[in-house]
Amino acid sequence: LVQKRQPWYYRGKLAGMQTLYDGLTFLTVLGGGHMAAEWRRPQMQFAVKRFLSKEGISD
Secondary structure (H helix, E strand, O other), rough: OOOOEEEEEEEEEEEEEEEOOOEEEEEEEOOOOOHHHHOOOOHHHHHHHHHOOOOOOOO
């Protein structure tokens, strides 16, 4: 465990929770369920862009 569970935000609103492990980021999307990419598209685009650019989600 590198970092305990903490909230992450999108446009100033709670978007979900994240936990960091060595080599793994576990991210949840609030209200997304198994259809997060469809039901929470802006939050998912934000998270994926940050991940691909190797930026932290909580910055």
